[in-house]
Amino acid sequence: MSGHSTYEPKTGFERWLDVRLPxxxxxxxxxxxxxxxxxxxxxxxxxxxxxxxxxxxxVTGVVLAMHYVANSAMAFNSVEHIMRDVNxxxxxRYIHANGASMFFLAVYMHILRGMYYGSYxxxxxxxxxxxxxIYLLMMATGFMGYVLPWGQxxxxxxxxxxxxxxxxxxxxxxxxTAITTWLWGGxxxxxxxxxxxxxxxxxxxxxxxxVVGLHIWALHVPGNNNPVGVEVKSKEDTVPFHPxxxxxxxxxxLVFLLLFSWFVFFAPEAMGHADNxxxxxxxxxxxxIVPEWYFLPFYAILRAVPDKLFGVxxxxxxxxxxxxxxxxxxxxxxxxxxxxxxxxxxxxFVAATIGLGWCGGKLPDDVVLPVGxxxxxxxxxxxxxxxxxxxxxxxxxxxxxxxxxxxxLFEKTLPVPENISTPVLPKGGAxxxxxxxxxxxxxx
Amino acid sequence: MQxxxxxxxxxxxxxxxxxxxxxxxxxxxxxxxxxxxxxxxVHFSFEGPFGRFDQAELQRGYKVYAxxxxxxxxxxxxxxxxxxxxxxxxxxxxxxxxxxxxxxxxAIAEQYxxxxxxxxxxxxxQRTATPADHFKAPFAxxxxxxxxxxxxxxxxxxxxxxxxEGGPAYIYSLLLGYEEPPKGLTVPAGKYYNxxxxxxxxxxxxxxxxxxxxxxxxxxxxxxxxxxxxxxDKTPSTVENEAxxxxxxxxxxxxxxxxxxxxxxxxxxLYLFVFTLITYLSYRRIWxxxxx
Ligand code: HEM
Numbered sequence: 001m002s003g004h005s006t007y008e009p010k011t012g013f014e015r016w017l018d019v020r021l022p023x024x025x026x027x028x029x030x031x032x033x034x035x036x037x038x039x040x041x042x043x044x045x046x047x048x049x050x051x052x053x054x055x056x057x058x059v060t061g062v063v064l065a066m067h068y069v070a071n072s073a074m075a076f077n078s079v080e081h082i083m084r085d086v087n088x089x090x091x092x093r094y095i096h097a098n099g100a101s102m103f104f105l106a107v108y109m110h111i112l113r114g115m116y117y118g119s120y121x122x123x124x125x126x127x128x129x130x131x132x133x134i135y136l137l138m139m140a141t142g143f144m145g146y147v148l149p150w151g152q153x154x155x156x157x158x159x160x161x162x163x164x165x166x167x168x169x170x171x172x173x174x175x176x177t178a179i180t181t182w183l184w185g186g187x188x189x190x191x192x193x194x195x196x197x198x199x200x201x202x203x204x205x206x207x208x209x210x211v212v213g214l215h216i217w218a219l220h221v222p223g224n225n226n227p228v229g230v231e232v233k234s235k236e237d238t239v240p241f242h243p244x245x246x247x248x249x250x251x252x253x254l255v256f257l258l259l260f261s262w263f264v265f266f267a268p269e270a271m272g273h274a275d276n277x278x279x280x281x282x283x284x285x286x287x288x289i290v291p292e293w294y295f296l297p298f299y300a301i302l303r304a305v306p307d308k309l310f311g312v313x314x315x316x317x318x319x320x321x322x323x324x325x326x327x328x329x330x331x332x333x334x335x336x337x338x339x340x341x342x343x344x345x346x347x348x349f350v351a352a353t354i355g356l357g358w359c360g361g362k363l364p365d366d367v368v369l370p371v372g373x374x375x376x377x378x379x380x381x382x383x384x385x386x387x388x389x390x391x392x393x394x395x396x397x398x399x400x401x402x403x404x405x406x407x408x409l410f411e412k413t414l415p416v417p418e419n420i421s422t423p424v425l426p427k428g429g430a431x432x433x434x435x436x437x438x439x440x441x442x443x444x
Numbered sequence: 445m446q447x448x449x450x451x452x453x454x455x456x457x458x459x460x461x462x463x464x465x466x467x468x469x470x471x472x473x474x475x476x477x478x479x480x481x482x483x484x485x486v487h488f489s490f491e492g493p494f495g496r497f498d499q500a501e502l503q504r505g506y507k508v509y510a511x512x513x514x515x516x517x518x519x520x521x522x523x524x525x526x527x528x529x530x531x532x533x534x535x536x537x538x539x540x541x542x543x544x545x546x547x548x549x550x551a552i553a554e555q556y557x558x559x560x561x562x563x564x565x566x567x568x569x570q571r572t573a574t575p576a577d578h579f580k581a582p583f584a585x586x587x588x589x590x591x592x593x594x595x596x597x598x599x600x601x602x603x604x605x606x607x608x609e610g611g612p613a614y615i616y617s618l619l620l621g622y623e624e625p626p627k628g629l630t631v632p633a634g635k636y637y638n639x640x641x642x643x644x645x646x647x648x649x650x651x652x653x654x655x656x657x658x659x660x661x662x663x664x665x666x667x668x669x670x671x672x673x674x675x676x677d678k679t680p681s682t683v684e685n686e687a688x689x690x691x692x693x694x695x696x697x698x699x700x701x702x703x704x705x706x707x708x709x710x711x712x713x714l715y716l717f718v719f720t721l722i723t724y725l726s727y728r729r730i731w732x733x734x735x736x
C-alpha cells in the first residue's frame with residue numbers, strides 16, 4: 001500500500017528539498033494521499049482523537065510545569081496557586097486533569113475497537129504491540145501525574161501502588177523491599193518520591209509521542225483494518241485520507257471536544273475525589289483509598305486475590321493478556337461481524353470489565369447480594385464485592401486464555417464478503433462513480 | 445449502512461446499556477465503617493451551568509466567616525485582594541483591573557495585623573496587612589491551634605467546599621445538624637455528636653450493633669446560632685441564613701474563578717457547536733458520492 005508515491009515537487013525549492021530530505025513527500029503520502037478503506041465507521045475516529053489528547057496533555061502539562069513546585073511541602077499549594085493566581089491557570093489545570101480521563105476514555109474505545117474487529121491479527125501484530133506499549137506508558141504517566149498535586153489520594157495512591165512491589169519478598173526475601181526502597185528513593189513515600197515522579201511524568205509523554213510515531217509507521221505498512229476485516233483488494237476499496245477522513249475524524253474530534261469541554265467548564269471535579277483536596281498527611285489514612293476510574297478494573301483484580309503476590313501478578317497479568325492477544329485468538333476471521341458466537345463473548349467481556357471497574361470503587365467486604373445476617377454483629381452477609389470481582393476476573397482471564405483460543409477452532413463463522421466494496425454497495429455493483437474519490441471538491 | 449449491520453450496532457448498544465444498567469441496580473448493602481447522613485436538600489444560586497454567586501450573599505458569608513469561623517479556622521490560600529477580584533464578594537466594576545487597588549480590599553486588610561520581619565532590625569513585628577496579604581491565620585502554628593481546641597486541629601477552610609463529599613450542602617448540613625446524642629451513645633469529653641459528620645462510633649454505642657446511629661463525633665461545638673451575626677443588608681439573622689451564607693462564601697473561596705469558568709464555558713461550547721455543525725455538513729458533502 002505504501003511505496004508508490006504520487007508526490008510531484010512543483011517549485012524549485014520543493015525539488016531541491018525532495019532529493020535531500022523528502023519530508024514533504026512523506027507528509028503528502030501519509031496524511032493526504034494515503035489510501036484508506038472507505039468503510040471505516042466512527043470507532044475508527046478514536047485514533048485521531050487520541051493524537052489530539054496527547055498534544056493537549058503535553059501543551060497544558062508544559063505550562064503547568066512552569067508554575068508547579070515539586071516539593072512535598074509546597075506542591076499542594078503550588079497547584080492551588082495555579083488555580084487561583086496564574087492567569088487562566090484554572091483552565092489549564094482543569095484541561096490537564098480532565099484531559100487524562102478523556103485520554104483514557106478514548107484509549108479504551110480504541111482498544112475495544114481493535115478487539116472487536118480483529119485489528120491485532122496478521123499482518124498487524126507489531127502495530128498492536130506498539131499500541132499496548134503506549135497504553136502501558138499512559139498508565140505510568142497517569143499514575144505519576146495524579147501523585148503530583150500531593151493530596152491525600154495522591155499520597156496514599158502512591159503508597160499502595162509502590163508497596164505492591166514488596167510482595168516480591170515472598171519470591172526472594174529482601175528483593176521486594178529493596179525494589180520499593182529504590183522506587184521511593186528513601187524509606188517512605190516522601191519528597192524524593194515526589195521529585196522523581198515529576199521528572200518521569202514530564203519525560204514519559206515524550207516517549208509516548210515517540211512510540212506513537214512507530215505505531216503510525218506500523219499502521220502505514222499494512223494499512224488500516226476495517227469493519228468487515230477483509231484486506232483492501234483494489235483501489236475501489238479505498239479513498240484518499242484527505243479530504244475523506246480528515247473531515248470525518250475532524251467531526252468526531254469536535255464532538256469529543258464538546259464532551260471534554262463540558263467536563264472542564266461545568267463539572268471539573270466530577271472525576272476527581274474530595275479527599276485529594278486535603279493536603280497529603282502521612283499520619284491520617286483516608287477510610288477508603290481508590291485510584292482514578294481508569295485503573296479500577298485492575299485494582300479490583302488485585303484485591304480479588306487473597307494472596308498479595310498473586311494479586312500483583314494477576315493485575316499485571318491482566319495487562320499482559322492484551323500483549324498476548326494476537327497469538328491467543330486462533331480464528332482466521334477478523335471482524336466479529338462474521339463471528340456470531342465470539343461476538344456475545346466479547347460483549348460479555350466488556351460487561352465483565354465494566355463490572356470489575358465498579359467493584360474496584362467499592363469496599364471489598366461490601367455485600368452485593370445479601371443472603372443472611374451475621375449472628376453476632378447482625379451485619380448482612382452474602383455475596384460480597386470480592387466474590388463478584390473473583391467471578392468477573394475469572395471470566396476476564398478465561399476470555400483470553402480459553403474462549404478465544406478454543407472458539408477459533410470450533411466456531412461456525414458467517415460467510416465473509418469477497419471484498420470491502422461488496423457489502424457496502426446496494427447490489428454489489430460498481431464501486432463508485434469514477435473520479436468521485438479523486439476530486440470530490442470539484443463535483444457540484 | 446446495511447439493514448443487518450445497523451441492527452447489530454443497535455443490539456450492541458442495547459447490550460452495553462443493559463450491562464451498565466443492571467450493574468447500577470445491584471442491591472448494594474454498603475457496610476462501610478462510617479455511615480453519616482446524606483447532606484440536606486439545600487439549593488444555592490450558583491448551581492448549574494447558568495448559576496451565579498449572589499454577591500450580597502457572598503458579603504454576608506464573608507461576615508460570618510470573619511466574625512465566627514476565623515476565630516479558629518485559617519484561610520491560608522485566599523488573599524484580601526481576592527475579595528475584590530471579579531466574581532468576588534466586594535468586586536466593584538469601578539476598579540476592574542487591579543483588585544489590590546480596590547478601596548474595599550484595602551479597608552478590609554487594614555483591620556488586620558500580620559507577622560513580618562522588620563527589614564532594618566530583623567526583629568519580628570506585627571504590621572498592618574495589605575490587600576496582597578493572605579487572610580490572617582488565627583494561630584501561629586498547628587500546635588497552637590490544637591492546644592486551643594482540645595487537641596483537635598481546625599482545618600484550613602480555603603478549599604473545604606471541594607474537600608468534602610457534598611461540598612457546600614455538606615457544610616450547611618454540618619453547621620445546622622447538631623442534635624442531642626441518641627440514648628445509648630456516650631459522647632467523649634470535648635466532642636459533640638453530629639449526624640452529618642463521618643466517623644466510627646461503634647465502641648461508644650451500647651445498643652444493638654445493627655442500630656449504630658448515623659453520624660460521628662466532631663471536636664467543633666455548635667457555632668451557628670440565631671442572631672450570631674448582624675447582617676448589614678438587614679437580612680434576618682436566622683440560623684439558616686447564616687449557614688447558607690457561609691456555605692456560599694466557602695464555595696467561592698474553594699472556586700474563586702467559578703463565574704469566569706462558566707462564562708468561558710458557554711462561549712467555548714457555542715463555538716464548538718457551530719464548528720461541529722459546519723464540519724458535519726462538510727462531511728456529508730464530501731462523502732455524498734461514496735457508498736460506505
Ligand atoms: C500522556 C500525557 C499525560 C497524562 C495522561 C497526564 C496526566 C496527569 C494527571 C492525571 C495529573 C493529575 C491532575 C490533578 O488531579 O491535578 C497530572 C498533573 C500534572 N502534569 Fe500531567 N499528564 C500528561 C502529560 C504531562 C506533560 C507532558 C507534562 C509536562 C511537561 C505534565 C505536567 C504535569 C504537572 C506539572 C502536573 C501537576 C499539576 C496538577 O496536578 O494539575 N503532564 N498529569
